[in-house]
Amino acid sequence: MPFLIIQRLLSTIPVLLVVAVVVFLMLRVSGDPAAILAGDTATSEQIEAVRVALGLDRPVWEQFLGWIVQVLRGDLGESLFTGLPVTTLIGQRIEPTAMLALTTIVFSVLVAVPLGVLAAWRANTWVDRAVMVFAVLGFSVPVFVLGYFLMYAFSISLRWLPVQGYTSPFVDFGAFLRQIILPTLTLSCIYIALIARITRASVMEVLNEDYIRTARAKGQIERIVLFRHALKNAAVPIVTVIGLGVALLIGGVVVTESVFNIPGLGRLVVDAITRRDYPIIQGLILFFAFIYVMLNLMIDLTYAALDPRIRY
């Protein structure tokens, strides 16, 4: 097992290296990086100053090595607009995003997995079809359209919930809950669709197995057959998709935070776009890609625990 962890950890290095190269090259192939980093209002002297300060006059490979060493030390550069280190800005904004991601993942899994099992159990009935129609809808309705629709229905018309904003759960848990409901529903939709679909497919496959027939034959309660015998054996693809779906979630977070005015990492991106604050965008890409790769690594390592047949 420790060997496995080390091996998997090493296998993430080439992936992260590619991410770093892409982020590094992106700035260089699309024009003059000094001009982009100096901002829109910079004079030519300022651009030259940036070029020398960042070593952009040196050979590309030297720049890349220097930059990589800097990133490995945990330095993602500084914001052009505020001058604050990008890592500091991420630290300031991470809580709302982490909370929203957490509520969304928990809510989605709690809704989608039973839905998927139900659809597989009642395959080709109206229940199944309803779940699948919902899944296609979930993939099709844009996050912001759903967000504004829910806001219109529950906040503006019915006045049940606050329109927007965010309160830390450590400050006022009640306010946190009321404000997080709509963003969570909004962001969950596509994720629920994804997980329900894969749960249905993999449970349906497992339901044809002999041990399911055996379990039923010995008179096992159907609920236990479904959730213990079937779901447990169908778990690997479901958990994989929960991990891969985080990529969708990250895109959705940016939009959802923008719709509901939540001061998280997504808003940091949007503010960086309007101010053309490139170091923030660059830093956040590295940050999100790192989280994504690590999360999927962790999921990879749980396979052996989920399914004892898998031995590395």
Next chain:
Amino acid sequence: MSAVENAAPLAPPRAPSALAAVKRHPLAAVAALVLAAIVVAAVFAPWVGTVDPTALAPARRLAAASAEHWLGTDHLGRDVWSRMVYGARVSVTVGVAVAVLSIVVGLFVGLFTGFIRWLDPIVMRIMDGLMAIPGILLAIALVSVSGASMVTVIFAITVPEVPRVVRLVRSVVLSVREEPYVEAAVSVGTPLPLILWRHVVPNCVPPLIVQATYITASAMLTEAILSFLGAGTPPIIPSWGNMVAEARLLFQIAPWNLLFPGIALAVTILAVNVLGDALRDRLDPKLAKRVGR
């Protein structure tokens, strides 16, 4: 089982008529009709009851729907119906362009990756890296370094889609590579490009057609999100994402200005996805498992 019943499946499958297809997939037929209507409206935008979508009329701001303005006007007095019809042009163009581009690039890379063994690990690590970057963030970054224009937007949305196509094509190549007819072709010295074109590409076509519809839907969605966030189609061009972005400031006063383009977007993407699912069932039942959706 009687001999007659046994013989039945041996009869060559007849090409189903259009009517039969409609009967079997009524939902897909509706989706195809909706899409056809949207494409026709986009192509013939100046002739479907529209006025200049950028014409300002400050005196008639936020007007309700009327005979003159079918869906009312926005905060600058522009006709919402006209903007929606012209906005369809952006969505359709971006959707189709991204699908075609990413399929062409992905097919090319995937074919060679699957066939040339030393190339495979290198290209696949690069694809893994690209897939680790959330698509929307990658597109945002590409647009923000190279400035917003339609071409940039299309390019920026294509880049994150390519790895998925490469993976799909590669998986087909790996399964076809061991087939006797390919081995035979290799053994008589057929040049690689010819083998790929004659024996491998035809096997990639059905799953790629299905994948193209999903890419179209996802590209339309991404374009709208980018425009909504201010990193997409330049604001002068009426697009559904831009309309939503502009309407959000006055959402509490005039929610319909936001909901109309939002619904147009959702309906279009829904239609493309429904069509994609029907095509998948017909052309490639195994795809669902291969791409995990």
